[in-house]
Amino acid sequence: MSSIIIPIADPTTVEAAEEAEKNPFLVALGERVRSLRSRRGMTRKAVALAADVSERHLANLEYGVGNASILVLLQVAQALQCPLAELIGDVTTSSAEWLLIRELLEHRDEATLQRVREAIGSLLGTGGAQARQAGHSPRVALIGLRGAGKSTLGQRLAEDLGFPFVELSREIEKFAGCSISEIQALYGQNAYRRYERRAVEEAIQIYPEAVIATPGGLVSDASSFNLLLTHCTTVWLKADPEDHMKRVIAQGDLRPMADNSQAMDDLKGILAGRAAFYSKADFLLDTSARPLEATYQALHTLVTEALGAPA
Template sequence: MSSTILHGSGLTEEDAQAAEAHSPALAEAAAEEKNPFLVALGERVRALRSRRGMTRKAVALAAEVSERHLANLEYGVGNASILVLLQVAQALQCTLAELTGDVTTASPEWLLLRELLEGRDEATLHRVRVAVGELLGTGGAAAKPSGRSPRIALVGLRGAGKSTLGQMLADDLGVAFVELSREIEKFAGCSINEIQSLYGQNAYRRYERRALEEAIQIHAEAVIATPGGIVSDPATFNLLLAHCTTVWLQAEPEDHMKRVVAQGDLRPMAASKEAMEDLKGILAGRAAFYSKADFKIDTSAQTLEGTFMQLRQTVRAALRLDGGP
């Protein structure tokens, strides 16, 4: 028996009739244009239910929601709460991410990979990430016998000393120094503040990615001072980790704030009355990503000269350069 698609709704005539049996509101919505996200969500619920071989009644019973509520959800006319979606996901024996369309649930291979990696510790996941990068040719094979990339990238919050120490290290190694923030401004033709206020955070991240790609392409050897938020975009941070030897310049929040104030720069806390709490929150949110760097140096524990000597020794040892310990 053929099915007639109702104009603008994506529902077959049979679907609309079934919807009407559950709720008059569904019948009215059948002929209306619905939110694409809700439609896609409903399609995933139906697909998962079919994959599990469960009737709508069985899913509704297991999820402890009414069958009418589930019908609304499946036909894309029900804006369910997070708790209801969680109950439906549990009834369908899937994750909330799979229900809402996370990319890692888009195919059987993705799901099988997730299952293999689920529950693994950080060290194992790190080895897998590196191995996958090598397999896909995105590992940024180093041009040195040490196996370390001769591009040195300094990561950390503003006020960690990336610019000052980066320039000192570049001079010592005799390589180019790249201030990635300045390169971003060159791409955009305006300041970072203007990029974010005029075009938004997403545009800024695109410029950041382009600036890093160009720095990697142009400089086989360099010291790169990165913006503090470079860890916010996983793709950009993956690129950095794959093609650079990374050093996290760590500092206590109070030292970060003191140095930022000395620079006359309070972004992004300019309008905040609780700048220190904001800074601590940002640091806490990024620390797990910064810790993926190859090396970590505490810049609060010593003088600028002492920190530079530790950085110099660390990098020279990593690259097996003459003069290293």
């Protein structure tokens, strides 16, 4: 009778396979938990007790095999006396200096944060307070949601000032060689943001004077928006949600209303979410407050006075 040989797995091979299967994010998360626990001088048992989780659960988390819920992570962060952002690896908690800066800025009001941002810009040579004191840039950027009047008003303003008119959406399409909808469908949002950043950088480099109409969502990308705030005189063209919707439809785009009873609520939500960023512009002009001609005259007066040009 022949014997059956059952192979015994090499424990080092099994361990290597298990390590290879670990999710890199969970592994990094576990390393941060261990590091923070060591920094606080706390045992695993003490952290588990303070976080109200089992020691086994915390051990799995530290070894990168525990996919904890957000509430458990919050409890662990509180036990370690650190922000949840530090636990999950936010860049503003990635070094001692970042953490010290973050602590200084926490709970400051918007006005103070703006002064700090401008002071940092001056320190780093990217504009900021010193650039503002030198006067407004003759590079005028119009921001706001689609349908605010950026193209209509911007093109006319450029003609009257004798400036080039730059529509960033068209520049983005030139770089990509396809439409914006195709960029997002084929390559995704991250690729679109890269093309958008390139369009902003080139507009600033090429045109010392210009009127620039920006895509409505540009303010969602902090790096591109910082460039505009630093190198351009910015004007938020604000409109009522109803006017935004009517103007987009008048342009021949029926998609906002197509089989979507929630379209207006969605639009209001987008406006509410971006308002804090739009409000960082140097000037605000309500394009719903008066007829088109009167709105344009108000914009022309606002810009020429800001630039010190004859009206």
